[in-house]
Amino acid sequence: MAADYLEELLDIADLDGDIDIDIENGRASVAVVADQAGTPALTRLVGADGEVLEALQELTRLAVQAQTGDRTRLLLDVAGHRAGKRTALVALAKEVCARVRANGEAEHLEPMSAFERKVVHDAVADEGLTSESEGQEPQRHVVVLAPETDTAESTAD
Incomplete structure (x- = not known):
């Protein structure tokens, strides 16, 4: 669900990127990674000191919660910022x-x-x-x- 939400967001923003999903320490980990030349554009989704990334993570959590009814402990990374x-x-x-x-x-x-x-x-x-x-x-x-x-x-x- 998180991946679908983020894919739709990337389409709306006309940004190129791939979605990688993993489980890390029992927590869903979703990363938006750049395809070949997309890295500079994706950094707009990180923002200054990761502020946009934090907001995007919370929006993604809320989108998943709206569909499932359960709060998720999703961790989002964009363009390797959190890594x-x-x-x-x-x-x-x-x-x-x-x-x-x-x-x-x-x-x-x-x-x-x-x-x-x-x-x-x-x-x-x-x-x-x-x-x-x-x-x-x-x-x-x-x-x-x-x-x-x-x-x-x-x-x-």
Whole structure:
């Protein structure tokens, strides 16, 4: 249903692109990918800092919900924007984890979207540290917590 909705939108906007559908961590993942020369035109569907992409994702969710009656946890990517953002956020999380380990102090990151916070939380967990979100939208951000250094934990290695 999401693919049909997006195909129709691409037709209306006279944009060329293909729809790829996948399941990622139990969540439907839909990507609009460019055919050979379509990449620059598709970036209009991303917008500044992904704002248009976020709105398009929510519209697609609502279209699916209108047809099924169920809320979906659909994740939409256009022209590889989220994939590139994910790579950069994982690298950032690793850098922050290294600093937190080195200085033993929690570190607050800049405000992020829910998607971005989820990527960072997952990457921090993969690094063996913990994180939490603080604040209210649009200032909600991730805090990477310093590892606890009690003797029981340090001898468990």
